Amino acid sequence: MDLASKLQLIDLRSTFLTGSSLLDSRKTSLRPRFRPIATQPLIPTNSSLQTTTFFNPKQTKYHRISAKLSAVAVETAETSVKDDIESLFSDNSANENDYKRVDKQSKIGASSISTGVRLENVSKSYKGVTVLKDVNWEVKRGEKVGLVGVNGAGKTTQLRIIAGQEEPDSGNVIKAKSNMKIAFLSQEFEVLGSRTVREEFMSAFKEEMEIAERLEKVQKAIEKSVDDLELMGRLLDEFDLLQRRAQAVDLDEVDAKISKLVPELGFEPEDSDRLVASFSSGWQMRMSLGKILLQDPDLLLLDEPTNHLDLDTIEWLEAYLNKQDVPMVIISHDRAFLDQLCTKVVETDMGVSRTYDGNYSQYVIAKAARIEAQFAAWEKQQKEIDQTRDLINRLSAGANAGRASTAEKFVFLALHLRRWAKVGANGERSRRLVIRTGGGNCFNRHR
Numbered sequence: 001m002d003l004a005s006k007l008q009l010i011d012l013r014s015t016f017l018t019g020s021s022l023l024d025s026r027k028t029s030l031r032p033r034f035r036p037i038a039t040q041p042l043i044p045t046n047s048s049l050q051t052t053t054f055f056n057p058k059q060t061k062y063h064r065i066s067a068k069l070s071a072v073a074v075e076t077a078e079t080s081v082k083d084d085i086e087s088l089f090s091d092n093s094a095n096e097n098d099y100k101r102v103d104k105q106s107k108i109g110a111s112s113i114s115t116g117v118r119l120e121n122v123s124k125s126y127k128g129v130t131v132l133k134d135v136n137w138e139v140k141r142g143e144k145v146g147l148v149g150v151n152g153a154g155k156t157t158q159l160r161i162i163a164g165q166e167e168p169d170s171g172n173v174i175k176a177k178s179n180m181k182i183a184f185l186s187q188e189f190e191v192l193g194s195r196t197v198r199e200e201f202m203s204a205f206k207e208e209m210e211i212a213e214r215l216e217k218v219q220k221a222i223e224k225s226v227d228d229l230e231l232m233g234r235l236l237d238e239f240d241l242l243q244r245r246a247q248a249v250d251l252d253e254v255d256a257k258i259s260k261l262v263p264e265l266g267f268e269p270e271d272s273d274r275l276v277a278s279f280s281s282g283w284q285m286r287m288s289l290g291k292i293l294l295q296d297p298d299l300l301l302l303d304e305p306t307n308h309l310d311l312d313t314i315e316w317l318e319a320y321l322n323k324q325d326v327p328m329v330i331i332s333h334d335r336a337f338l339d340q341l342c343t344k345v346v347e348t349d350m351g352v353s354r355t356y357d358g359n360y361s362q363y364v365i366a367k368a369a370r371i372e373a374q375f376a377a378w379e380k381q382q383k384e385i386d387q388t389r390d391l392i393n394r395l396s397a398g399a400n401a402g403r404a405s406t407a408e409k410f411v412f413l414a415l416h417l418r419r420w421a422k423v424g425a426n427g428e429r430s431r432r433l434v435i436r437t438g439g440g441n442c443f444n445r446h447r
């Protein structure tokens, strides 16, 4: 395609930048500033295309937008002019690598799931110390899983494995889709005090921001490349590509989403222009959470989100999270918080996980009942052991008196004692039976 056709094509495609709510200059928006460049020849003056206009003059309204944008734009190092120009062109290999990285972390196979994530036989050790041992559980859409366990039990490790920040030593993390958006809200809220509230929300749209910023840079480069037709052709191609990407990510929707979310999070309209630093940690948490939700995550991981929050904010957070349908995993030492939210509790104890349906109170009751049942079974076993030991003692006495043979004693032991080794009060092997054939006691018990 020749240069004239490319310019014409871009002229048509650039209409996505016009006629939207984003043209309202009272609002801060994601749009970059596009100045009309028709006053300046795009290509040498001997060309018939010199008066071609491919940006809408209305877009001069983006001055304020651009200023906002630059505050959140990713800073680039000053390099040579040539490097600057080359950096404007898309690097397709980056996307490919991203894809490979994501694919390595997730498995989609026979046991795939339609929503959320499943841990299958996940094990993890640090420096030879086992933290997780064949851990199994899952979270689906509509479910809120509370991860509980003592300090150091491996709760955060599980979240980090799900988020792809750690690799399990063995086992699988089955994800509903390979490019799953996993959002992680920790107690350290990721906000920048020097941004305004609206800029903070805009920063959630990393890809969209990058596209908007690059569109602006490429446009400037096109203006400066009038003496180099080959370069201009490449830049126009890049511009075309970026515009198509901008259409795909739908920049208009970004702005609408932010406008909808701001009041939902409890902010007043005038708060949009206030600096993040002027808000308390509770309000900064709302911003952090808002940014996460703006990205429509497929899975939400929360690690101690209530730390440093006042009671009112915790209650607001409970109510807000309760309305969300996204699969959620929550680590919290705040039992009331877990009680309000959880539909399922996964306890990790000595590296082993156990799933309980219901909220935190139901987990406490179910766990108590399980321990009671185990204890009852253990007590029953103790009685049987004592009774059997009496019988053995009597048999031994009988054998000494010539009434039972050694073979008869061993048959008795085989029948009655093997099962004792299997179950302890906590379900573990609690006793080891050692049968001595010599004199003295018939067996020893070791706890």
Ligand SMILES: Nc1ncnc2c1ncn2[C@@H]1O[C@H](COP(=O)(O)OP(=O)(O)OP(=O)(O)O)[C@@H](O)[C@H]1O
Binding pocket: 126, 127, 131, 149, 150, 151, 152, 153, 154, 155, 156, 157, 158
């Ligand atoms: N990168 C690491 N290197 C070495 N040991 C680690 C690493 N990450 C975690 N651990 C150890 O693994 C164990 C589990 O840590 P983890 O943070 O998952 O526990 P937790 O249940 O979240 O604890 P807490 O409730 O205190 O946050 C701890 O003993 C911790 O010291």
